[in-house]
Amino acid sequence: MPGTPALPGAPRTPQDTGLPFLFLVELVTKVLFLRGQVGLIELSAHLKLTVSVLDPLIGFMRAERLCEVTRRGASGTDADITYKLTDLGRARATEFMSRNAYAGAAPITLADYCAQVQAQSVAHMHILRGDVAREFADVVVNPVVLEQLGAAMNSRRAIFVHGPAGSGKTYLAERLKGLLKGTIVVPHAILVDGEVVQIYDPVVHRPADDEPEQPRAFDRRVPADARWMRAVRPAVLTGGELTLDMLDLQFDPGTRFYQAPPHLKANNGIFIIDDLGRQRCSAVELMNRWIVPLDRQIDYLALHTGYKFQVPFDVIVVFSSNVPPQELADGSFLRRLGYKIHVGALTEPQYERIFRQVCTQCGVPYAADALRYLLDEHHYKEERPLLACYPRDLLAQVRDRARYEGRTPILDKEVLDWAWNNYFIGA
Numbered sequence: 001m002p003g004t005p006a007l008p009g010a011p012r013t014p015q016d017t018g019l020p021f022l023f024l025v026e027l028v029t030k031v032l033f034l035r036g037q038v039g040l041i042e043l044s045a046h047l048k049l050t051v052s053v054l055d056p057l058i059g060f061m062r063a064e065r066l067c068e069v070t071r072r073g074a075s076g077t078d079a080d081i082t083y084k085l086t087d088l089g090r091a092r093a094t095e096f097m098s099r100n101a102y103a104g105a106a107p108i109t110l111a112d113y114c115a116q117v118q119a120q121s122v123a124h125m126h127i128l129r130g131d132v133a134r135e136f137a138d139v140v141v142n143p144v145v146l147e148q149l150g151a152a153m154n155s156r157r158a159i160f161v162h163g164p165a166g167s168g169k170t171y172l173a174e175r176l177k178g179l180l181k182g183t184i185v186v187p188h189a190i191l192v193d194g195e196v197v198q199i200y201d202p203v204v205h206r207p208a209d210d211e212p213e214q215p216r217a218f219d220r221r222v223p224a225d226a227r228w229m230r231a232v233r234p235a236v237l238t239g240g241e242l243t244l245d246m247l248d249l250q251f252d253p254g255t256r257f258y259q260a261p262p263h264l265k266a267n268n269g270i271f272i273i274d275d276l277g278r279q280r281c282s283a284v285e286l287m288n289r290w291i292v293p294l295d296r297q298i299d300y301l302a303l304h305t306g307y308k309f310q311v312p313f314d315v316i317v318v319f320s321s322n323v324p325p326q327e328l329a330d331g332s333f334l335r336r337l338g339y340k341i342h343v344g345a346l347t348e349p350q351y352e353r354i355f356r357q358v359c360t361q362c363g364v365p366y367a368a369d370a371l372r373y374l375l376d377e378h379h380y381k382e383e384r385p386l387l388a389c390y391p392r393d394l395l396a397q398v399r400d401r402a403r404y405e406g407r408t409p410i411l412d413k414e415v416l417d418w419a420w421n422n423y424f425i426g427a
Contacts, residue, residue: 004182004183004230005116005119005120005182005183005184005185007185007224007225007228007230008108008112008116008185008224008225008228009224009225010050010224010225010226011049011050011053011225012050012052012053013052013053013056014053014056014057016053017049017053017106017108018108018109018111018112019106019107019109019191020194021057021060023191023194024053024057024106025057025060025061025066026096026100027047027102027103027106028043028047028054028057028058028061029061029066029067029085029089029092029093029096030093030096030097030101030102030103031043031046031047031103032067032083032084032085032089032093033085033089033090033093033094033096033097033103034103036084037070037071037082037083037084038082038083038084039080039081039082039083040054040058040081040082040083043083046104046105047105047106048105048106048188048225048226048227049106049226049227050226058083061089064088065086065088065089066085066086066088066089066092067083067084067085067086067089068083068084068086069081069082069083070082070083070084098256099256100195100196100255100256100257101254101255101256101257102189102196102198102255102256102257104188104189104198105188105189105226105227106188106189106227107187107188107189107190107191107196107197107227108187108189108190108191108225108227108228109190109191110190110191110192110309110311112187113187113190113199113311114310114311114312116185116187116228117267117268117312117314118312118314120182120184120185120268121268121314122156122180122233122268122269122270122314122315122316123156123314124182125153125154125180125181125182126154126181127150127153127154127179127181128150129150131150131179131181132146132149132150132179135175135178135179136175138357139171139172139175140346140350140353140354140357140388141168141172141343141350142343142344142346142350145172145341145342145343148339148341149172149176149339149341150179151339152338152339152341153176153179153316155338155339156297156316157294157336157337157338157339158290158294158317158318158319158336158337158338158339159316159317159318159319159337159338159339159341160319160321160325160337160339160340160341161173161318161319161320161321161341161343162320162321162322162323162324162325162340162341162342162343163322163342163343163344164322164344164345164385164387165322165389166387166388166389166390167343167344167345167387167388167389168343168387168388168389169320169321169322169343170274170275170320171388172343173272173274173318173320174235174237174272176270176272176316176318177233177235177269177270180232180233180235180269180270181233182233183208183230183231183232183233184230184231184232184233184234184268184269185228185229185230185231186199186200186205186228186229186230186231186234187199187200187227187228188200188227188228188229189257192303192307192309193303193305193307193309195257195258195303195305195307196257196258197249197257197258197259197260198257198258198259198260199260199264199265200229201259201260201265204234204235204236204265204266205229205231205234205265206231206232206234207229207230207231207232208230208231208232233268233269233270234265234266234267234268234269234270235266235269235270235272236262236263236265236266236269236270236271236272237272237274238262238271238272238273238274239273239274239275239278240274240275240278240279240280241279241280242262242273242279242280242281242286243279243280243281244281244285244286244289246261246262247261247262247263247289248261248301248302249261249301249302249303251303251304258303261301263293263299263313263315263317264299264301264311266315267311267312267313267314267315268314268315269315269316270315270316270317270318271315271316271317271318272318272320273286273317273318273319273320274320275320275321275322276319276320276321276323276328277321277322277323277328283321283323283328283329284328284329284330287328287329287333288333290317290333290336291332291333291336293313294313294317294336295336296313297312297313297314298310298311298312298313299311299312299313319337325337325340344385345385345386345387346386346387346388347386348375348386350386351375351386351390351391352371354388354391354392355371355391355395357391358391358392358395359395359411362395362396362398362399362409363399363409364395364398364399364402364409364410364411365408365409365410365411366411367410367411367412370411370412370413370416371411373413373416374394374416374420377413378416378420382424384424390423393423394416394419394420394423395419397418397419397422397423398411398415398416398419401415401418401419
């Protein structure tokens with residue numbers, strides 16, 4: 001189907017993996033060290049490598065007296081063979097673990113990763129008006145804003161959504177992930193200058209419904225490389241917790257391998273930076289970090305050894321902020337923001353639609369006269385704008401009070417005054 005990239009072909013020999021032979025030997029040694037006696041099928045499933053790749057590695061390890069056969073099944077086939085490390089093998093494994101404790105699925109090369117990201121780029125998606133209409137069918141939002149968001153999703157340029165707190169910016173930004181089309185393939189890890197960088201994150205990468213069955217260890221005709229998995233396009237949301245350090249590789253001194261930064265995990269998907277201006281670093285510093293990636297669709301990362309390398313920056317970046325863009329960044333950066341979309345107050349009919357929806361969600365019977373009272377006696381008299389968050393926040397209090405009193409919730413002047421005063425007094 002369109003938008004469904006083919007899984008890379010499975011390597012048949014250690015050389016086909018693109019990884020150094022001795023790196024693979026170390027990886028097998030570490031798995032045996034951590035898991036004790038391991039059968040060949042189990043080892044194949046763990047490392048995502050077929051037996052045709054493992055055979056030469058095990059053969060080398062046995063010749064070097066690093067491992068030995070502990071059991072052969074009644075069938076006498078390789079499927080029943082179990083291996084364990086020798087004393088020499090355990091000594092070597094301790095040395096390997098001290099350098100790098102990664103013992104998961106075999107990684108893929110940086111070059112293969114870069115090529116795959118480009119092959120399944122977000123640029124290949126085409127978001128149509130009908131897609132936006134379906135995704136936002138239940139959302140009350142200014143049609144002009146929807147048109148801007150729909151066009152922006154086709155641009156590959158950064159989107160800056162701004163407006164007052166409570167206007168629904170974050171909610172709209174998060175709903176954009178529903179517009180992502182097609183599936184991608186994601187590696188468990190990549191190897192860069194001898195160091196392992198873990199890419200796959202179960203929180204970010206959700207397996208696609210059409211994820212093929214994992215290949216059998218002894219099926220030498222399997223075309224797919226199990227070191228990759230098929231996933232839906234990722235959506236990563238960060239907020240006030242974001243720091244500049246988080247945008248670099250995260251090196252764990254205990255395990256001595258790396259976790260990818262959030263924007264690398266978001267490749268081929270969407271990366272949302274919420275509450276811009278509230279981070280622990282200045283907005284200017286954060287914006288300056290993105291100038292090269294946004295302009296050239298590449299980023300530069302560095303290992304703790306000082307080795308620097310280039311990776312694709314293939315994400316739709318969405319900034320969300322209460323602060324107007326001109327107050328956060330200079331003209332140089334603003335030019336790189338393809339779309340600056342303002343989300344403001346609602347019209348009265350739009351506010352009524354949201355109010356009705358929230359009444360249904362909270363189990364509060366809708367009353368038109370109560371809404372009229374809320375608008376005239378509170379919003380307009382106190383000059384409070386009609387923001388999307390108010391119906392939810394006020395009606396939740398109406399529901400909470402009814403539960404406390406053990407009765408069915410009702411909308412009247414008294415309970416609306418009570419909820420309003422709880423919400424706004426002192427604000």
